[in-house]
Amino acid sequence: VFGHLARAPEDPILGVTVAYNKDRSPVKLNLGVGAYRTEEGKPLVLNVVRRAEHTLVNDSSRVKEYLPIVGLADFNKLSAKLIFGADSPAIQENRVTTVQCLSGTGSLRVGAEFLAKHYHQRTIYIPMPTWGNHPKVFTLAGLSVKTYHYYDPATRGLNFQGLLEDLGSAPSGAIVLLHACAHNPTGVDPTLGQWAQIRQLMRSKGLLPFFDSAYQGFASGNLDEDAQSVRIFVADGGECLVAQSYAKNMGLYGERVGALSIVCKTADVASRVESQLKLVIRPMYSNPPIHGASIVATILKDRNMFHDWTIELKAMADRIISMRQQLFDALSSRGTPGDWSHIIKQIGMFTFTGLNSEQVAFMTKEYHIYMTSDGRISMAGLSSRTVPHLADAIHAAVTR
Ligand code: LMR
Numbered sequence: 001v002f003g004h005l006a007r008a009p010e011d012p013i014l015g016v017t018v019a020y021n022k023d024r025s026p027v028k029l030n031l032g033v034g035a036y037r038t039e040e041g042k043p044l045v046l047n048v049v050r051r052a053e054h055t056l057v058n059d060s061s062r063v064k065e066y067l068p069i070v071g072l073a074d075f076n077k078l079s080a081k082l083i084f085g086a087d088s089p090a091i092q093e094n095r096v097t098t099v100q101c102l103s104g105t106g107s108l109r110v111g112a113e114f115l116a117k118h119y120h121q122r123t124i125y126i127p128m129p130t131w132g133n134h135p136k137v138f139t140l141a142g143l144s145v146k147t148y149h150y151y152d153p154a155t156r157g158l159n160f161q162g163l164l165e166d167l168g169s170a171p172s173g174a175i176v177l178l179h180a181c182a183h184n185p186t187g188v189d190p191t192l193g194q195w196a197q198i199r200q201l202m203r204s205k206g207l208l209p210f211f212d213s214a215y216q217g218f219a220s221g222n223l224d225e226d227a228q229s230v231r232i233f234v235a236d237g238g239e240c241l242v243a244q245s246y247a248k249n250m251g252l253y254g255e256r257v258g259a260l261s262i263v264c265k266t267a268d269v270a271s272r273v274e275s276q277l278k279l280v281i282r283p284m285y286s287n288p289p290i291h292g293a294s295i296v297a298t299i300l301k302d303r304n305m306f307h308d309w310t311i312e313l314k315a316m317a318d319r320i321i322s323m324r325q326q327l328f329d330a331l332s333s334r335g336t337p338g339d340w341s342h343i344i345k346q347i348g349m350f351t352f353t354g355l356n357s358e359q360v361a362f363m364t365k366e367y368h369i370y371m372t373s374d375g376r377i378s379m380a381g382l383s384s385r386t387v388p389h390l391a392d393a394i395h396a397a398v399t400r
Contacts, residue, residue, distance in 0.1 A: 011132075012132045012372060013032060013033055013034075013132055013133075013372055016030070016032025016033060016370050016371065016372060017030060017032055017033050017370075019364075019370060020032065020370040023368055023370075027367070027368055027389060028368040028369075028370070029367075029368065029369045029370065029381070029382075029386050029389065029390065030370045030378075030381055031369060031371045031377040031378045031379075031381045031382065031390070032370045032371050032372055032378065032381075033378065033381075034184065034248065034349045034350060034378045034380065035248075035253060035378070035380065035381070036248065036251060036316055036349075036380040037380060037381050037382075037383070038383075039319070039383045039384060039385070040383070041383055041386070044251055044316070045251060046250060046251050046309065046312045047308065047312060048299055048305050048308045048309045048312060049250060049251060049252065049295055049299070051305065051308075052294075052295045052298040052299050053295060055298055056291075056295065056298060062294075064290065066287050067100070067287045067289075067290050068287060069278045069281050069282050069286070069287050070098075070099040070100065070274065070277065070278060070281070071099055071100020071101070071259075071287070071288045071293055072100055072288075072290065072293040072294065072297055074297040074301060075100055075259070075293040075294070075296055075297040075300075076098040076099065076100055076259060077098070078296070078297055078300035078301060079098055079100075079244055079259040079261070079296070079300075080096050080098045080259075080261050081300075082216070082223065082227075082244075082300060083180075083213055083216065083230055083242055083244055083261065084096065084230065084231060084234055084261070084263075085224065085231055088231070088234060089235075089237075090234050090237075090263050093266075093267060094267035094271075095263060095264050095266060095267055095269075095270050096261050096263050096270060097261065097262050097264065097270045097271065097273050097274040098259050098260070098261040099259065099260050099261075099274065099277050099278075099281065100257070100259055100288045100293050101243075101258050101259060101281075101288060102256040102257075102258065102285070102288060102289075103245045103246070103247050103256040103258040104212060104213075104214045104243050104244070104245030104258050105133060105137060105245075105258075106256065106258060106285075106288075107243035107244060107245070107258045107260040108134070108137050108138075108210075108212060108243045108260075109137050109140075109141055109284075110260050110277065110281060110284070111210060111241045111243055111260045111262070112124070112137060112138050112141035112142075112143055113141045113142070113280045113284075114262075114273075114276065114277055114280050115141075115143065115175060115208075116143050117142075117276075117280070118276060119208070120173060121171065121172075121173035121174050121175060121208070122142065122143050122144055123143065123144045123145075123146055123170075123171065123174045124138050124143045124144070124146070124174070124175040124176070124177055124210065125146050125147065125148045125166070125167065125170055125174055125175070125176045125177065125207075126138070126145060126146075126147055126148070126177045127147070127148060127149075127150035127151075127163075127177065127178075127179065127183070128147040128148065128149060128150050128151065129150070129151060129185060129374065130147075130150075130177070130184070130185075131184045131185065131212070132372075134212075138177075143175070146170075146174075147166075148162075148163055148167055148170070148176070149162025149163050149165070149166050150162075150163055150183070150186070150188075151186045151188060151352070153354070156188075156342035156345075156346075156352065156354060157188055157342070158188050158189075158190060158194070160190065160194055163190075164197070164198075164201060167198070167201055167202060167205070168201060168205070170205065170207060172205055172206045173206050173207070173208065174207050174208070175207070175208045175209075176202060176207050176208065176209055177210050177211075177212060178198075178209055178210070178211050178212070179212050179214075180211045180212065180213035180214075180215075180216065180226070180227065180229050180230050180242070181215055181216065181218075181219040181220075181226040181227075181228075181229060181347075181348065182214075182215035182218050182226070182347055182348025182349060182350075183348070184215070184348070184349070184350055185350050185352050185372070185374060185376040186346065186350070186352040187346025187347050187348050187349075187350050187351055188346055188352070189219065189229075189348075190229070192228060192232075195229045195232050196232060199232050199233055199236065202233075203238055208239060208240070208241070209233050209240040209241070210240070210241040210242075210243070211229070211230050211233075211240065211241065211242040211243065212243050213227070213230065213243065213244045213245070214244075214245040214247065214248060215248055215249065215348050215349065216244070216249055217249040217310070217313040217314075217317065218248055218249055218313070218316070218317055218320075218348055218349060219317070219347045219348045220317070220347075221313065221314040221317035221318060222314075223249075223310065223313070230242055234263055237265075238263075238265075239262070239263055239264060239265060240262075240263050241260065241261070241262050241263075242260070242261045242263075243258065243259075243260055244259045244260075244261070245257075245258040246258060246292070246296050248349065249313055250295070250296060250299070250309070251316075252292050252295065252296070255291060255292025255295065256289065256292060257289075257292030257295070257296055260277070262277075316380070319380075320348075320349060320379045320380050323379045323380075323382045323383070323384075323387065324344045324346075324351065324379060325344060326382075326384060326387045327340075327343055327351075327379075327382065327387050327390060327391060328340055328341070328343045328344050330387050330388055330390075330391035331343075331391050331394060331395065334391055334392075334395045336391070336394060336395045336398060336399070337398055338398060342354070349380045350376050350377065350378055350379065351376070351377050351379055352374075352375060352376055353375045353376070353377055353394070354375055355375035355394065355397060355398075356375065357373040357374070357375075359375070359397040359398065359400075360372075360373050360375060360397075362396075362397050363393040363396075363397050366393070366396065367390075367392070367393035369389070369390060369393050377390075
C-alpha cells in the first residue's frame with residue numbers, strides 16, 4: 001500500500017550529517033549542523049551537566065513516574081526566570097505560563113498549534129532567511145507563513161529598512177517570529193536601539209511576537225545580555241510567546257529539553273491559556289520526558305552549579321569568537337578575494353559566508369567540507385587545526 005511513495009529528500013541541515021557520515025576521507029569536516037565541538041573536534045558534555053546527572057543518579061528518592069502534561073514544575077519556573085529575568089514583573093504578577101516541551105522545535109510547534117486553534121490571526125511572518133525548519137513547523141501546525149526582509153546580501157548585515165517596511169504593512173494582529181539572539185543562519189542581530197524600534201512598530205500595529213530563543217548565552221557569552229530583546233517586549237506589559245531550547249547552551253541536544261512560555265495580560269488569562277496548552281500537548285505526546293528537564297532544573301536552582309555553567313558557556317562562546325578571528329586571519333593571509341569582515345562581525349554559532357551552492361558543492365567534493373547549501377557554516381564545528389583546511393577550500397572556491 002506504500003509502493004506509490006516517492007523517496008523524500010534528506011533534511012537540508014540534518015541530511016548534511018548523513019552525507020558526512022558516509023564520507024571516508026580522513027580530512028572530512030562537518031560544519032553543517034549547529035552542534036558545539038571541542039578543539040579536538042569532539043562533542044562536549046559540560047562538566048556541570050555531568051555533576052547534575054551524578055546528583056540525580058545518587059538520589060534514591062527519584063522515581064520514573066509520568067510528569068504532569070505541562071512538565072516539571074521547577075524546570076518551568078526556572079526557565080521563565082532565565083529568559084525573562086528574576087525580577088520580571090510578568091513573573092511576579094503570575095502573567096506567564098510556561099510548559100516544558102521537546103526542545104526548541106517542540107516548543108515552537110506547541111505554540112503554533114495553540115495559536116492556530118485559539119488566535120484570531122493565522123498568519124505568521126518569518127524573517128528571510130530563517131532556520132529551514134521554521135516554515136515547516138508553522139505550516140504543519142496550520143498557520144499561513146509569510147516572510148519579512150531581514151538580511152541584506154550586499155552588506156551581509158541587517159536590512160532594517162526592509163524589515164520595518166514589511167512589518168509596517170503586515171495585517172494588524174499578525175504573528176511575527178523573531179530570533180531572540182544569534183539569528184540562524186545569518187549571525188546578524190538588530191542592535192538594542194533597533195529592537196526598541198521594532199517593538200514600538202509591532203505594538204502600535206498589534207503584531208504578536210513569537211520569539212525563538214535557541215542561543216541564550218551563545219551570542220555574547222552573557223545570559224542576561226542575550227535575553228534583552230525578549231525583555232524589551234515583556235517590559236511594556238504586552239503579550240508574547242517564547243520558545244526556549246537548552247540544546248546549545250547546556251549542550252543537551254539529544255535530551256530534547258525546552259520550554260514554551262506565553263506572557264499574558266493577567267494571571268487569570270495565563271491560567272486559562274495553560275489549561276488549553278494541556279489540550280494541545282496531551283494528544284501530541286502526552287507529557288514530556290523527565291531526564292533532561294531534571295538536569296536543567298538541578299543546575300538552575302543550585303547557585304554553584306549555575307555559576308559553573310555560566311563559565312563553561314562563556315568558554316564555548318569565546319572559542320567560537322576565536323574561530324571567527326582565526327578564519328578571518330587565514331583568509332586575509334591567503335589574499336582571498338572579497339571582503340570577509342562579516343566573519344568577525346556576525347555573532348553566535350553560524351557564519352553566513354556568502355558562498356553560493358555551487359561553491360559549497362565544490363568544497364564538499366574537493367575538500368570534504370560539509371555545510372548547508374546556503375553557505376552557512378557552523379563556527380562551533382571548527383578548530384585551530386581545521387581552520388587552514390577550510391580557508392584553503394574557501395580560497396579555491398572563490399578563485400576557481
Ligand atoms: C541547526 O540549525 O543546525 C540546528 O538548529 C540544528 C537543527 O535541528 O537544525
